[in-house]
Amino acid sequence: MPVMDGFRATELIRAHEKKNSNLKHCMIAAITGVTSEQARKDAFSSGVDKFMAKPISMKQIRALIEDI
Numbered sequence: 001m002p003v004m005d006g007f008r009a010t011e012l013i014r015a016h017e018k019k020n021s022n023l024k025h026c027m028i029a030a031i032t033g034v035t036s037e038q039a040r041k042d043a044f045s046s047g048v049d050k051f052m053a054k055p056i057s058m059k060q061i062r063a064l065i066e067d068i
Helices: 006-019 037-046 058-066
Strands: 029-032 050-053
Touching: 006 029, 006 037, 029 037, 037 050, 050 058
Parallel strands: 029 050
Antiparallel strands: none
């Protein structure tokens, strides 16, 4: 992303949810080509709910959407 990465965007979304307590926690899924354990840890520490590595099948995307 040109302005900020997904982890930073997630942190800002979570801060906004916390500041505005009337907002419901939204599900954030990270879909990435980076499969390192550090990337996974960074994702979850930023507030990501689901971490998925590419390639991803339509079946997996459907299941992700149905979980919402």
